[in-house]
Every structure is written in C-alpha cells, then in structure tokens.
Amino acid sequence: MSMNIIYCLVPKRYWEQWAGRDHYLPRDYEQEGFIHATKGDELLEVVANRVYKAFTDELLVLVVDEAKTTSPIKYEQAKDGLLYPHIYGPLNQDAIMDIKKMERNSDHWTQGSSIR
Template identity: 35%
Template structure:
C-alpha cells in the first residue's frame, strides 16, 4: 500500500497585534499593502528574520501568522523581489482566518 503524505506548504506573514485583532473581528485579514500594491507580503521560514530586520526593526507588539497555503482562498503567487534577489510568496486578496493555523507574538 502506498501512502501519500500530504505536505502542506506553510508561509508566514508578520503584522501588528492590533491588525490581527481587527481581522478576527472582520473575519478575514487584509494588510495595508493589499490596497496599495494589490497583494499581501508573505515569507517562507528562512525569509522571516530578514523581513523582520528590514521592515520591523524596533517595532513591538508584532504577531507572526502561520498560513497553510492549501487553505488559502485568495491566489498565491511566488514573485521575484529584485531588492533582495529572492522569490517571495504574495497573496492576492484577503487571508481567510481558517488558513491561519497558528499565531506567535514576536
């Protein structure tokens, strides 16, 4: 018998506790970048520290969302970021709360 292991792809998004609390009230999460750029920035495991250093240095009250990409209702696209020479996951739409499997205060 062959058992296929379903490997769920996990990505992360860093936000403020306030924004996450708003999302819980609304029923979905939208970052300010969604209105400005058309997508929500996300990261793979090895990219989170760099993102924290580049964009969140000195900020407190942060939350890291763990997102199961197989549960995302919005489109997920991996796109090249010329500034850091890496591909990053971008979510083109709101994040449905049931795709967020864990949250961690940073």
Template identity: 40%
Template sequence: MIYHITTHSFWEKAIQTSFYLPEDFKKEGFIHCSSKDQIIRVANRFYRGQSDLVLLAIDPEKVNAEIVYENLERGEEFFPHIYGRLDVTAVEGLAVLTIDASGSFEFPKV
C-alpha cells in the same frame, strides 16, 4: 507554511470580520509573506523598533486567493504574495514576535 507579520490590533480586526487585509493592500495589491527561512530577515529589515507585532503561520493549502512566488525588487529571492484577502481559517498558528538581547527578532514557537 508561509508567514506574515502584522500588528496585534490588525489581527484582532481580522478575527471580527473573518478575513485579513493589511493596511497597504490597496496600494500593493497583495499580502506580503515569507518562508520560514526568510521571515526573521524580513522582520529585522522592515520592522525593527516596532512593537505589538505578531507572526501568522499560514497554510497555503487553505488560502483561497492566488499565491504567487515572485521577486518584485530585483533581488535573488522569491517571496510568496497572496493576491486577495486571507481568511482567518487559513492561519494555523499565531505568535508574538520577540526580540533577543541584541535587539534582533527571534523566530517564535508558532
């Protein structure tokens, strides 16, 4: 599985259209995803203080677009990027991102 964070409202739009594209897709050209080991660090770094967030569990075998594992920010980790739209049928699980007592995100049961 690979994982992507979005808002509940964006996911609701995706359900209506049968595919998902994040707000920044036109600018970025891909959908940012993470591995299970990476996703909570990503959430705490980029989404701290935000609410209404959901975690999509995506089956890479069901993604019709190209997935490239790359690092575009000169770090050491490689992240999966989906270069195209995400059909909702590729999403195997969905969970609300919750926050622990310290204010950090926790990995939900997906």
C-alpha cells in the same frame, strides 16, 4: 513544519481589528495589491529585522497553510533577488493555522511561542 507553511507579519494592534472576521487584509493592501508573505523560519527573521527594525510594539506572525488559502498565491522575485509568496486577495481565517509572537532580543526579532 509542513512545506505548505508561509508566514505573514502583522503588528498586534492592527491584527486585533480583524478578530471574528472571516478574512484578513493588511494596511497596505490597497497600495500593494497583494499580501506580503515569506517562507521558511530563517527568511522570516531576516524580513522581520529588515521591515520592522525600528518597530517597538508587539509583532505577530500568522502561520498560514498556503494549500488552504482561497486567494491565489504567486511566488515573485523581490528587490533582494529572492522569491516571496504574495497572496492576491483576502487571507481567509481558516488558512491561518497558528499565530505566534515575535520576540525582540537586543534589537533582533525571533519567532516566539504560539498565542492561539
């Protein structure tokens, strides 16, 4: 996959509210000031299993081409010492290249198939 690909995790029920809109903002955007993202398949699963460990509903991952985002992206260090891409503004829909299901296998999230 392209080096420009970053991932945003989103509960399916919340994502459905954004269908047909030209951009996306997560629930915690007002508090955080940016959209959390991650880069790389392995780190995606680490983050999903840390942040959504107890989550039991359907979880999706937005596959984003960071070169097509209209809002600035900054790589910033998190508490775990790793750098994560943060999107400072709305995520434009045309930067979302794919949407995939996250699969839950015995209390562990893995990236599943495309739903788009």
